[in-house]
Amino acid sequence: MALINSETQSKKVDARQARLPLRQMITRSIVGPAKTGKRPRRSKRLGVYLLAVVGPTLVVSAYYAFIAAPIYVSEASFVVRMAAPPSSNVFGSLLQNSGITRSQDDTFSVQEYIRSRQALKELAERLPVRAIFGSPQADWLTRFPRLWENNSEEQLFNYYSNRVSVIHNDTTGITVLRTTAFHAQDAADMNTSLLALGGDLLDRLNNRARGDAVRFADGEVQQxxxxxxxxxxxxxxxxxxxxxxDPNASSMSMIDLISNLTSALANTRARLAETRKTAPDSNSIPFLTSQAAALEQQIESERAKMVGSDKSVAPRIADYESLVLLREFANKALVASLDALEAARADARRQQLYLEVVVPPQMPDEAEMPYALKNVTVVFLSLSLCYLLAWLMVTAIRDHESG
Known part of the structure; x- marks a missing residue:
C-alpha cells in the first residue's frame, strides 16, 4: 500500500513539473531547484558562466583598454553637379539655378570609383598607402597585414574597403566620404586625395564626352x-x-525664239492675207506663202526641241533641277553641320561636370574609433544570450530524461 502511494505521489510531482511555466524553467536553469541544496551544481554553473561570458568580456575589455590603437576618422561631403544647357525661353531660364543641375548618375560613378581597385592604385601613387595601413602605432589586430592575411594586392584592397566608406543621401544628393587611419593627418590626406581623384575622374568623363561630341560633329561636317x-x-x-x-536658261531662249517666230508668222500671214485681198495676182504671194510655211516648220522644230521626245529640253530640265535640288539640300546640311560643330566646340570649352565639395575634409583632433564601450556591451550581451539559450536546452533535456 505504501509503495502504491509513493508511486502516485511521484507521478503527481512529475505532472506538476511538466506543467511548470517557461519562466520557472529559466529560473531553475540559472538558480537551480530551491530545495535541493546542491551547491556543487550551482558552483559548476557559475564557473561555466564565468568562463563563457565574463572571461571573454574581460579579455575584450582589456584589449580595448590596453592594446587597441586609436583610429582617427576624417569626413567630407560633396555633390556632383552638371552644367545645364542654356534654356531657349525666359521661363526655362528662370527655373534653372545658375545653369547647374544635380547629376545623380555621375554621383554614383564617383562612388563606385572611390570603392574600386583603380582608386586604390591611383591613391597609392599619391600616398604611401601600405605604410599608412601598416603604421607601427596600430595594434596587431588592426595593422595591415593582419595575422591571418598576406601582403597581396587583394588583401590590401579588402583592407582599404574597410577603411574607406562612401554614403549617399538620396534626398539631398550629398555624398559623405569617410576615411580612417591611425594618424589624424593620414586620415585627412586620404580623404583629400580621394576627393581629388574623384574630380580627376569627372575631368576624364568631361574630356571623353567633349571629344566624342566634337569628333562626331566634325565627321558630320566632312560628310x-x-x-x-x-x-x-x-x-x-x-x-x-x-x-x-543651264537647261532653264536654254529653254527660256528657245521660248523667246518660238515667241519671235510666232510673231513673225503672224505678220507674214497678215501680209499674205492682205496681198491676196488687194493684189491677187501679185508676185509676192508665193514668197509670203513659202515664208509662212518656213516659219511654221521652224516653230514646230523648236517646239520639238523643247518637248515631245527624249532628246528635248524638258527631260533635261527635270534632271538638272533634281541635281540642283540635291545640291541645295547638301548646302543646307553643310550649314547645319557647321552650326552643330560650332555648338559642340562651344560646349567643349566649358566644363560639364563638377565635383563640388560641400564640407572639406578636416584633420580630427581626437580618435573616434574604436567604439570600446559599445563593442564590449555587444560582446557581453551576445555571450549572455548564448549562455542562456544553452542552459535552457540543457534543462529541457534533463527534464525530458527525468520524465
Whole structure:
C-alpha cells in the first residue's frame, strides 16, 4: 500500500513539473531547484558562466583598454553637379539655378570609383598607402597585414574597403566620404586625395564626352562637305554631257525664239492675207506663202526641241533641277553641320561636370574609433544570450530524461 502511494505521489510531482511555466524553467536553469541544496551544481554553473561570458568580456575589455590603437576618422561631403544647357525661353531660364543641375548618375560613378581597385592604385601613387595601413602605432589586430592575411594586392584592397566608406543621401544628393587611419593627418590626406581623384575622374568623363561630341560633329561636317562636292560634280558632268550650262536658261531662249517666230508668222500671214485681198495676182504671194510655211516648220522644230521626245529640253530640265535640288539640300546640311560643330566646340570649352565639395575634409583632433564601450556591451550581451539559450536546452533535456 505504501509503495502504491509513493508511486502516485511521484507521478503527481512529475505532472506538476511538466506543467511548470517557461519562466520557472529559466529560473531553475540559472538558480537551480530551491530545495535541493546542491551547491556543487550551482558552483559548476557559475564557473561555466564565468568562463563563457565574463572571461571573454574581460579579455575584450582589456584589449580595448590596453592594446587597441586609436583610429582617427576624417569626413567630407560633396555633390556632383552638371552644367545645364542654356534654356531657349525666359521661363526655362528662370527655373534653372545658375545653369547647374544635380547629376545623380555621375554621383554614383564617383562612388563606385572611390570603392574600386583603380582608386586604390591611383591613391597609392599619391600616398604611401601600405605604410599608412601598416603604421607601427596600430595594434596587431588592426595593422595591415593582419595575422591571418598576406601582403597581396587583394588583401590590401579588402583592407582599404574597410577603411574607406562612401554614403549617399538620396534626398539631398550629398555624398559623405569617410576615411580612417591611425594618424589624424593620414586620415585627412586620404580623404583629400580621394576627393581629388574623384574630380580627376569627372575631368576624364568631361574630356571623353567633349571629344566624342566634337569628333562626331566634325565627321558630320566632312560628310556634308563630300555631299556638296558630289552634287557639284554631278552638275558639272551633266553640263559637259548635254553641252549646256543651264537647261532653264536654254529653254527660256528657245521660248523667246518660238515667241519671235510666232510673231513673225503672224505678220507674214497678215501680209499674205492682205496681198491676196488687194493684189491677187501679185508676185509676192508665193514668197509670203513659202515664208509662212518656213516659219511654221521652224516653230514646230523648236517646239520639238523643247518637248515631245527624249532628246528635248524638258527631260533635261527635270534632271538638272533634281541635281540642283540635291545640291541645295547638301548646302543646307553643310550649314547645319557647321552650326552643330560650332555648338559642340562651344560646349567643349566649358566644363560639364563638377565635383563640388560641400564640407572639406578636416584633420580630427581626437580618435573616434574604436567604439570600446559599445563593442564590449555587444560582446557581453551576445555571450549572455548564448549562455542562456544553452542552459535552457540543457534543462529541457534533463527534464525530458527525468520524465
Amino acid at each position: 556634308a562637305q563630300q555631299r556638296v562636292i558630289d552634287a557639284q560634280r554631278n552638275i558639272t558632268n551633266f553640263r559637259n554631257k548635254e553641252l549646256m550650262i
